[in-house]
Amino acid sequence: MYEFSQKALGTRPSAIREIIKNMNDPSMISFAGGNPAVECFPxxxxxxxxxxxxxxxxxxxxxxxxxxxxxxxxxxxxxxxxxxxxxxxxxxxxxxxxxxxxxxxxxxxxxxxxxxxxxxxxxxxxxxxxxxxxxxxxxxxxxxxxxxxxxxxxxxxxxxxxxxxxxxxxxxxxxxxxxxxxxxxxxxxxxxxxxxxxxxxxxxxxxxxxxxxxxxxxxxxxxxxxxxxxxxxxxxxxxxxxxxxxxxxxxxxxxxxxxxxxxxxxxxxxxxxxxxxxxxxxSDTEAHIRAIRRVYERKCRLMLAEMDREFDQRVRYTRPSGGMFLWATLPKGVDMTAFVLEAQRRKVAVVPGSAFLCDEDGSTQCFRLNYSTPSDEDIVKGIGILGGLTREVCAGL
Ligand SMILES: Cc1ncc(COP(=O)(O)O)c(C=O)c1O
The missing domain is CATH 3.40.640.10 (Type I PLP-dependent aspartate aminotransferase-like (Major domain))
Structure with a gap:
């Protein structure tokens, strides 16, 4: 009905929109967010x-x-x-x-x-x-x-x-x-x-x-x-x-x-x-920054330790020395989009890597995980679910 400009029409392919749309479901354990750790706000x-x-x-x-x-x-x-x-x-x-x-x-x-x-x-x-x-x-x-x-x-x-x-x-x-x-x-x-x-x-x-x-x-x-x-x-x-x-x-x-x-x-x-x-x-901004670094470190190490234990060994992932995200790569032969959708069905949200590609039509085996927002309990539970899924999808390779 409305004649929106080309600029207003947006650029992301609809498949990603569909996935991202469901991420705000409150029953979902979300590793898809990009918020800092709320316990760190002064x-x-x-x-x-x-x-x-x-x-x-x-x-x-x-x-x-x-x-x-x-x-x-x-x-x-x-x-x-x-x-x-x-x-x-x-x-x-x-x-x-x-x-x-x-x-x-x-x-x-x-x-x-x-x-x-x-x-x-x-x-x-x-x-x-x-x-x-x-x-x-x-x-x-x-x-x-x-x-x-x-x-x-x-x-x-x-x-x-x-x-x-x-x-x-x-x-x-x-x-x-x-x-x-x-x-x-x-x-x-x-x-x-x-x-x-x-x-x-x-x-x-x-x-x-x-x-x-x-x-x-x-x-x-x-x-x-x-x-x-x-x-x-x-x-x-x-x-x-x-x-x-x-x-x-x-x-x-x-x-x-x-x-x-x-x-x-x-x-x-x-x-x-x-x-x-x-x-x-x-205020003592340096002391604050030192304190929040410890929170991010703890959450990152917890997520990595759980992934090391739960994920199929063929899944590779970065081991960050700071920040809020890590990046996982599924082995060839696994359908990343189907993996992300199935994780979502099991109530764990991650962001499909295709959302971050410079070429909007490109494909990737990767997905992004955020460790700053979820609680420790959710990190353990959610990685357990994701890990189980990685073992299932890799079993057939
Ligand atoms: C790389 C990067 N740049 C910029 C931003 C935007 O941050 P803000 O507008 O809150 O400063 C983000 C947010 O997540 C980001 O990841």
Whole structure:
């Protein structure tokens, strides 16, 4: 009846829609979500700072603010991003965004024309891929290896004519695979970006959730040419409902993003920005981050231990050192979609890997599991059910 625009018509194939539709069933054990662990929200501090702001600065909190963000939060968020070593240069600027999802949307708007290409890790975060597609860009995937993208394939994608407009990368505990891009590959990615003059959108919502191994400086820290846009989010360390993220990039790029933001939501919610600023300035954020890392570590190790025991040995999976997800691969000959649907029938939800492919018509043997949202009890029960199913489907191979 309505004549919706091509952009509004959406892009995902219906098979995936059907699977995802049933995931909100409350009787389902869900490993399909993407929420952080709710026990990690610093609720008391949020209450305290919120009451303080309401008491001391109600008018500032309730008025319109500047599009680029509350000045004090721009300062504290920049200091937070630079705390392990400088990642921004004197030519950079920072803008506060309404979640990092907004960074994908705005970056696509600022860089992409209809028919352009955006190169991304394959698989990658479907929310970002859909943002690029929504502006008419084609997503070209570069296969993931254990330490980041396949470099030869990346160079081939960068060298393509016409030149891609952007490379989208999640270097820490990637969604959906849980993998980390090594320091060596970060350097090569940056060198190739310079060689082929392709801007890099570095999305780092999970970097703080490292529970094993050493901090690896972001690609942005290598950038002297203004080619990297770095996006950090407070969704996983504070609370996603506060919708707070930030982007650090060359001043000229930030200016363009801010113009787009003005047309989109004018500015990010002042209340949550001011609460976050108080939290960054007055609470022991490092102690909080250390504590939540332990929660993620425990949940991840529990899920892995159960999978090690329950899954058919032919199923392979990543062993994350941080973040919220792990990525499992069924052996050849098993129908992944049928597996996911049968798991759902047995009341366990996982996300079919096809949802994360750059090529929407591509196929995969993989599925994604989330360990941050389910309770320990559900992890044990759900993995028991999934494990039984893996043994059944692999028995006939
Ligand atoms: C890789 C990645 N980027 C960005 C986001 C969006 O996060 P937010 O908009 O809450 O900052 C997510 C959410 O799950 C994600 O996985």
């Amino acid at each position: 609720i008391e501090e949020i209450k305290k700072y919120s009451a303080k702001i309401l008491e001391e600065q109600p008018v500032r909190m309730l008025l319109y603010g500047t599009t680029e963000g509350v000045p004090s939060l721009r300062e504290s968020a920049l200091a937070f991003a630079n705390r392990y070593g400088r990642i921004s240069t004197a030519e950079d600027d920072i803008a506060i965004l309404t979640g990092s999802q907004q960074a994908m949307d705005f970056t696509a708007r600022v860089f992409c024309n209809e028919g352009d290409t955006v190169v991304a890790e394959d698989p990658s975060f479907v929310g970002a891929l859909n943002s690029f597609r929504a502006y008419g860009a084609k997503t070209v995937g570069v296969p993931m290896e254990d330490d980041g993208v396949d470099i030869a394939a990346l160079e081939k994608a960068f060298a393509a004519v016409p030149k891609p407009k952007l490379f989208y990368v999640i270097p820490n505990f990637q969604n959906p695979t849980g993998l980390v891009t090594s320091a060596a590959k970060r350097q090569v990615i940056y060198d190739l970006a310079v060689k082929y003059d392709v801007p890099v959108l570095e999305d780092n919502p999970y970097g703080e959730l490292r529970f094993e191994g050493e901090y690896i400086p972001p690609i942005k820290s290598l950038d002297q040419k203004g080619l990297v846009l770095y996006c950090g989010s407070f969704s996983k360390i504070l609370a996603p409902g506060m919708r707070l993220a930030y982007i650090i990039a060359n001043r000229e790029i930030v200016e363009k993003l801010v113009t787009v933001k003005q047309c989109s939501d004018t500015h990010t919610n002042s209340w949550s920005q001011m609460v976050c600023d108080e939290w960054l300035r007055h």
